[in-house]
Amino acid sequence: MNSLLLLVALILSSSFQDTHRKLKVSIYYEALCDDSKKFLLDQFYPAYSRIGSNLLVDLVPYGKATHELINGEWEFQCQHGLSECVGNRYQACGLALNKCQDKQIEYINCLMGSVNASSQNTLEKCASKLDVPAVDIMKCSQSRRGDQLLAKYGDQTHKVQPMITFVPTIIFNDSFDSDIQESSLKNFLETACDVLQNKPDGCQKKNFLNTPDETEIDDFLGSVKNDDKGELDHVSEDKERRSN
Numbered sequence: 001m002n003s004l005l006l007l008v009a010l011i012l013s014s015s016f017q018d019t020h021r022k023l024k025v026s027i028y029y030e031a032l033c034d035d036s037k038k039f040l041l042d043q044f045y046p047a048y049s050r051i052g053s054n055l056l057v058d059l060v061p062y063g064k065a066t067h068e069l070i071n072g073e074w075e076f077q078c079q080h081g082l083s084e085c086v087g088n089r090y091q092a093c094g095l096a097l098n099k100c101q102d103k104q105i106e107y108i109n110c111l112m113g114s115v116n117a118s119s120q121n122t123l124e125k126c127a128s129k130l131d132v133p134a135v136d137i138m139k140c141s142q143s144r145r146g147d148q149l150l151a152k153y154g155d156q157t158h159k160v161q162p163m164i165t166f167v168p169t170i171i172f173n174d175s176f177d178s179d180i181q182e183s184s185l186k187n188f189l190e191t192a193c194d195v196l197q198n199k200p201d202g203c204q205k206k207n208f209l210n211t212p213d214e215t216e217i218d219d220f221l222g223s224v225k226n227d228d229k230g231e232l233d234h235v236s237e238d239k240e241r242r243s244n
């Protein structure tokens with residue numbers, strides 16, 4: 001019995017130390033914002049798969065919205081319109097319904113990587129990543145609780161100093177730093193590894209090389225432009241096929 005208690009004490013104290021050794025990363029973003037998508041999908045998610053256990057992630061789905069209590073009801077305006085508020089609510093509610101960080105990241109990555117992060121189909125597809133029934137997330141997002149969660153994220157967003165002007169805004173250990181912000185957008189893994197005191201294996205230099213540098217991005221953009229045309233061709237093919 002005593003040894004069991006000792007074991008419990010050891011586990012508790014080691015997880016306590018872990019929380020203190022972790023780098024807290026807050027991400028202020030919004031559901032329908034291209035820059036948020038790009039950061040979460042191309043920078044954050046791949047880095048998380050390497051050093052996630054060293055990060056304490058604080059996702060804040062609100063961005064450049066506003067909220068106001070009118071006659072006891074929360075009213076929101078979102079930067080990309082009403083459906084963005086729906087998307088932000090799906091995220092706020094999902095994050096509240098399962099606190100497991102790894103599952104949260106899978107869920108958010110699934111939503112942000114979908115064509116429409118505000119659609120019910122997307123929610124149904126992504127809820128399984130969180131192990132929460134989509135209907136529970138939906139209910140929350142249409143209820144007072146959804147409003148309150150979103151308003152709470154709004155208050156947190158509005159407290160940031162200096163005021164957030166760019167979405168996504170990335171903050172380490174609760175204090176905004178414009179160098180961290182800029183370099184996180186370019187290479188999040190390298191930026192996080194830079195400030196982590198005990199470098200995990202995921203911080204090996206060779207991992208940074210996977211991130212495209214400036215010239216590769218230009219090449220990529222060039223190829224996207226060409227691909228765009230390709231995609232349009234596919235669309236018209238699809239239309240033809242459908243009308244046949």
Ligand SMILES: *[C@@H]1O[C@H](CO)[C@@H](O)[C@H](O)[C@H]1NC(C)=O
Nearest residue numbers: 083086115116117118119120
């Ligand atoms: C995304 O889904 C929402 C909810 O169904 C809808 O209101 C919105 O128009 C959709 N957006 C696009 C770009 O299709």
Ligand SMILES: *[C@@H]1O[C@H](CO)[C@@H](O)[C@H](O)[C@H]1NC(C)=O
Nearest residue numbers: 020021022023173195196197
């Ligand atoms: C944030 O805290 C972590 C853990 O204490 C530490 O390793 C890191 O250096 C800190 N980073 C910054 C930018 O303060």
